[in-house]
Amino acid sequence: MAEAYICHVGNVLDLLLQDKDLDTESHSFLSPNPLPLEFVDANTPPNIHQVEANLQSLVQKMFKMEQELAWHRKHFKAMHPSTTLNSDIVLAPPILTPPVDSLSPPISASSRWADGNWEFVNHTATHTSVRTDRTLPTKRSPPLPTIDTLVPEPVSGTLTPPTLGASLAASHSSNASENVAVCLNGHIPASTSDTSATSAVMTTRTTTFTSAPATTTTAAATTPTEVMPCAQCVHNCAQVASAVVRGDLGVRIHCNNTICQKSNLVKSVNEMVAKLSNFTAEVIQVAAQGVEGRLGVQAKMEDERGIWREFVNHLNTMTVGHSEQVRDIASVCTAVAHGDLSQKITVSVKGETLVLKNTINTMVDQLRSFSSEVTRVAHEVGTEGRLGGQAHVKGVDGTWKELTDNVNIMAENLTAQVRDIADVTNAVARGDLTKKITVEVKGEMMDLKHTINTMVDQLQEFATEVSRVSLEVGTEGKLGGQAHVKDVSGTWKELTDNVNLMAENLTAQMRDIANVSKAVACGDLTKKVSVPVQGEILDLKETMNTMVDQLRTFAAEVTRVAREVGTEGKLGGQAEVEDVDGTWKELTDNVNTMAANLTAQVRDIASVSKAVAKGDLSKKISVEVKGEMMDLKNTMNTMVDQLQEFATEVSRVSLEVGTEGKLGGQAEVRDVSGTWKELTDNVNTMASNLTTQVRSIAEVTTAVACGDLSKTIDVEAQGEISEVKKTVNSMVEQLRTFAAEVTRVAREVGTEGKLGGQAHVKGVDGTWKELTDNVNTMAANLTAQVRDIASVSKAVAKGDL
Known part of the structure; x- marks a missing residue:
């Protein structure tokens, strides 16, 4: 079993030694004695020799590699102190760092790995390995161990993985900058180049292992082991x-x-x-x-x-x-x-999403701000016919600046064109045929320009005779004059005859009207116009006759009203007629009587009202009055008395809120009830609501004035303040979709002179629908007006009146 275990260790070390990149040192670097264990003899199995040789070779290769890496890192940091290595890994030796298994003794706290080198301070051989008989090698140890002390028997039939002894770690204390040899058993030769000296030292050394008494198999089996x-x-x-x-x-x-x-x-x-x-x-x-x-x-x-x-x-x-x-x-x-600019982004966000939220809210506010000005200009120019209007939008740039400029350019060009045409047509209407249209125009406006200029040229030819007749009849008052134009035909002949017929009819009509007018001026309301007339002269005849009838009826009514207002205190009107007699004299006297009485009454009331308006509550109405004026006098005097009691607190609150700008003030009036209690409460409610509303509106309007359209008014409001809130909040959000069509229509109408253009914005309602309708109404009205003027001008130019 021991031989099989050692064979396994040898095979593992062979695998590790197959990396030839570690073979950077000569064989002289290795220990000259491949098997420095003194107890090894000729009977030692060859596997022991293989294990010892491989261990020495592996340890020295790994040790040298770690020294080279440590030196390289120090050198690199010295050359590049400000650069951080991407692979700046702590160089802890993977094999030489004991303990690596249950057989290796632990390194005490006095040893450490520093800057690529192990540092040992009084290293002791205390450990808690499974084999307590395995100790660190020391010099001159007592009895030599046997092979059994190095290769423990398996516990419970299981092989224990091999490890390197703690002596491997002890060999790691060499400095990387020194070229010294490393021995597994702690012996360092004097020189690696002196092979014979090293051999002599190695053969004469007396280093041995000190082994503790062997433990029993039972004791070893009871100690827990970790599978490595x-x-x-x-x-x-x-x-x-x-x-x-x-x-x-x-x-x-x-x-x-x-x-x-x-x-x-x-x-x-x-x-x-x-x-x-x-x-x-x-x-x-x-x-x-x-x-x-x-x-x-x-x-x-x-x-x-x-x-x-x-x-x-x-x-x-x-x-x-x-x-x-x-x-x-x-x-x-x-x-x-969809044209709804009342919504804002309200979700809580941070970072770049907060920037996006503020940007979109700002866009909505800018659209709302632009809507009002575009609607105003479109309404003034297209509907009310007030030229010269300009859109004023502060603090805008980019597309909004361009859009504002386009609207203003349209309005400016249209103003210049229509005013030039109006100047010429007004001059023609005044009899001045010396002016012509000179403004630069395009499209249908160019056709209108040519038509009007042609009309002026033709009218100049006819002007002399018509001017003479007009001068005699209209200026000098010579009725009965006739225009004499030779060699005329067509429209001009018909025009001459019409002028003469007009002068003849006008003579008879005006003389009859003059007689009636003189009678009316003299206070005689019994005469009427009786001459046969047609058209507007017929309207004038009927108007004159109706006027006479109405004046007759009006005389009695004015007399009655004057008596009621001036004497009975029933308020009414005042008339001033100079140089009259007859009925008009009587009417003037009655009205003047009314005015005299009413003046005294109203002046006294006005005096008290002005005093109240100025804060002087010491005056009261003292003039003699009757009827409704008496009620008014009593009401005013009662109001002054009540205002005197209420003035102090209201003045204080008004001073704080209205003058000093201290919002949040409250009026405190004791022992009041009824209207004054309600008035006090209303004042306090007004001050409270006004404080909240004004602060919110001021915050939003200040932000809008500064170009920050990310804020909206969220305070509760009613009435006109609510309308202001809704208007401000929805103003910006209603601009974006409308911009393209407004720009196009403005460019076509104001710059290119293409009339008839319409803004087409799909899927809109509310303000956008109204805004679109305003622009389209403006364009339609302008188209109809200009084309109608052009049609008439062309007809006149052709002699068709």
């Missing part, structure tokens, strides 16, 4: 570790050694790799689900403990948080896409 991995298992373990480092989790330890007993190390390594493989597959599955857009996938935790369970918990927490964040962002983006 064989060399192949250790080698496979290294391969598995390397595969794990490379990311290959399919490698396992498979030992083909028939006499190897699978140790806990082998089982633990295989279980660890299997656990890593299963865990990696679960993580990859969760990641793959996330890549495919399936949010909220959870990793399974079936028997995870320790750091594995903690990692899975963190992974699942991450996926749940990511799911909530992405879904909230998607909800807000969908709302913006």
Whole structure:
């Protein structure tokens, strides 16, 4: 059995010695005596010789390799002190670090591995190995051990794995910079180059082993033993570790050694790799689900403990948080896409997701801010016809700046074009035929420009005669004048005849109207216009006759109202008519009487009201009044008395809130009830609500003014404050979808002159629908207006009136 055990050790060492990269030293480095054990004789089995020689060779190769690695590391750090080695591994000798099995004595606390070298301080041979008779080698020890003391008998029929003695560790105290030989038994020759001297020393040395008394088999069997991995298992373990480092989790330890007993190390390594493989597959599955857009996938935790369970918990927490964040962002983006700018991202986030949240909320606020200005400009220009409007959006840049500029360019170009056309048409309407349209235009606006300029040229030819007749009839008051234009035909001949007919009819009509007007001016409301007329002159005739009838009816009513307002205290109107007589004189007198009485009353009330408005509550209404004015006087005086009692606290709260800006103040008025109690409560409620609302609105508006559109008003509000809150919160969120169409319509209408363009925004409602309708209404109105002007201008240019 001993020979079989030693044969096994020799085979393992042969496998380790097959690495020829370690053969960097000459044979002179090795100990000249391959078998330095003194008890070995000619009868010693050859396996002992093989084991001892292989052990010496292996130890010295490993020792030299560790010295070279330690020297290389020191040299590299000296040359590159600021560089960290990727493989800066602590050089602990894998074989020379005792104890490696149950037969090797432990290294005491006074020994340590430092900078690639073992350091020993008074190393003792105390140990607790299974074989208590195996001790560290010492010089001149008593009786020599037998082969049985080195090769223990198996306990319970099981082979114990071989190990190196503690003397191997003792040989590790040599310095890497010294070229000295190493001996397994602690003897260091004087020089490795002096083979004969070394041989003499080795042959004359007296170093022996000191062995403790051998224990019985029963005692050895009662001591627990640990199954150690064989060399192949250790080698496979290294391969598995390397595969794990490379990311290959399919490698396992498979030992083909028939006499190897699978140790806990082998089982633990295989279980660890299997656990890593299963865990990696679960993580990859969760990641793959996330890549495919399936949010909220959870990793399974079936028997995870320790750091594995903690990692899975963190992974699942991450996926749940990511799911909530992405879904909230998607909800807000969908709302913006549908024109709903009232939603904001509210989920709690951190890091770069917080930056994304703030960016999207800022975008929504900017869209809401831009909506108001675009709607205003579109309404002013397209619906109300107020040219020159400009969109003013502060603190914007990028697309918003470009969009604002496009809207302003459209409005500016349209203003310049329409105003130039209006100047010319106004000049024509005023009789000034010297002006023409000069503004640069395109498209349908160009056709309109040419048509109007042609019309002006044609009108200049006709202007002289018409101007003369117009001057006589309209300016000099010479009725009966006729226009004489020679060699005219067509429209101009018809126009001349119409002018003359107009002058003749106008003469008769105006003279009749003048007679009636003179009678009315003199207070005679008995005459009416009787001349036959048509068209607008007929309207004027009917208006004059209706006016006479209404004035007659109005005289009696004004007299009654003047008496009620000025005398009875029933409030009414005031009339001032100069240089009148007759009915108008009587009407003026009645109205003036009313005004005199009402003036005294209202001035007294106004005086008290102004005093109250200025904070002076010492005045009261003292003028003599009646009727409703008496009720008003009593009400005002009672109000002043009540205000005097309420003034102090309200003034204080008003001063704090309204003047000093101290929000949160409350009015404290004792012993009040009824309206004043309610008023006090309302003031306090107002101050409280106003404090909360103003602070929230100020925070949001300040953020908007600074370009930060990530905040919204979330305070509870009602009435107009609620409308302000809703308006501010929804203002920014209603801009983005509308931008492209507004830019296109603005460019077509304002720059390219293409009328008839419409903004097409699908799937919108609310503000976006109204905004789209405003833009389309503006474009439609403008198209209809300009095309109608162009149609009339073309007709005039062709002589079709």
